[in-house]
Amino acid sequence: MKRKILTVLLLAAVLLFSGCSAQDGGSGASPPASAQSSGISAKGAQEIPVDVDITEKMFVAQINDIYLNHQNYLGKTIRLEGMFKSTANLSTGDSYRFVYRNGPGCCGTDTMPGFEVKGDGNYPEDNAWVRATGVLEEYEEDGRPYFQLRLKELVVLDKRGQETVSQ
Template identity: 45%
Template sequence: MKKYLIMIFVCLILLTGCKEQIQEDNSSDDISTIIQETDSQNDGIQHSTIDIPPSDMDIIEIKEKMFIAQTNDIYINSEDYLGKTIKYEGIFTSIYYDVNDTNYNFVIRYGPGCCGYDDNAGFEVVWSGEYPDENDWVEAIGVLEEYEEEGEVYLRLNLSSLTVLDTRGEEYVYQ
């Protein structure tokens, strides 16, 4: 029991040794955050400064570990995400719909369904540049928008960037 108390005491001392200050410049529409760590035992010497550009804070990045959960949240709460920039990686694929003679392009990952991995998670994408080859692993960055077709409203990403990557991520995701 005495060992645990000593370990907790040492951890508390280590955690209280540094002080963080967050300063925000509210004088403009640009939100710039500077984090400074100051060691009170070293005469207030500044150890590091991190400047986070506002553009990086505005991008919603979908990672592998929560891919399905994040994409589902975007579809369910689309009004919260419309007009926002989304960045993610996945498999480029396209589907031809002969009823209206249209090719639809997607960046997806395979997700679980009723019979194993037979469902897809991701978004339809539109892009003014050249589309990659079928099954290429890509990074997609674009703004979420709605559009109407045949009386139905759909979501898609209007891409600002579509980059083919050499290293593939997890094609099959379950969360």
């Protein structure tokens, strides 16, 4: 049930472009040298080439474009920064993990734009600020399509970016 709620929230984020308020923040700069890996990394300290780098300034718009035009992004390497969240489906026991930011919304309908992530290593604690790099995949569950990033790297960063984004 939580998975479906999170999926609906993520999809709602894709469809919303304006919110009740906007905040200015974050420089979108490179991660600090003190960033620590959570254990999921295919190439260690080497820079992983990416096809799409989702920036802080256009976070919601870029996520929206990927969901709406997913056929253009499947198989592409995508990088984004955000908060890490892990949840489980209480009915099935399946675990789901997300990298997201708080998005536009109002009056209890705030959104969480981002992606489900899947990897083979250890995951950080909830609310850790991370940089996720992975390949966009589509999978089906209960007859419905979903998108996830198959992680190449998940790094916990010391410096947090803008948690709430409006564009």
